[in-house]
Amino acid sequence: MSSRPHNSNEVIALRILTWLFRKLVIMSSLGVIVWSILSVELTLKWNGIKGVDEINSAGQIIPFIIGVFGLCRTAHLIYFSHVSKVSLSFESQCLS
Numbered sequence: 001m002s003s004r005p006h007n008s009n010e011v012i013a014l015r016i017l018t019w020l021f022r023k024l025v026i027m028s029s030l031g032v033i034v035w036s037i038l039s040v041e042l043t044l045k046w047n048g049i050k051g052v053d054e055i056n057s058a059g060q061i062i063p064f065i066i067g068v069f070g071l072c073r074t075a076h077l078i079y080f081s082h083v084s085k086v087s088l089s090f091e092s093q094c095l096s
Helices: 008-046 058-095
Strands: none
């Protein structure tokens, strides 16, 4: 027995559910990131830790550099993923 959708309404419903699931994953991921940043920053503030807001030591510069490279890599992957989708759709339009 196949679990594939059989009519256009099922296909549309499946696409909508997939879209909603992707948005939910993105929003929950952003929520986790915000929660992590807030928990670290508030812990530093509440405990009165000083001297952590400057990038002048290895403990601050190394995570900063790793974060910058991670951001660049993510932007690169997103950009080229989008470019490949656009070029594939353009090629399919040209061939039809």
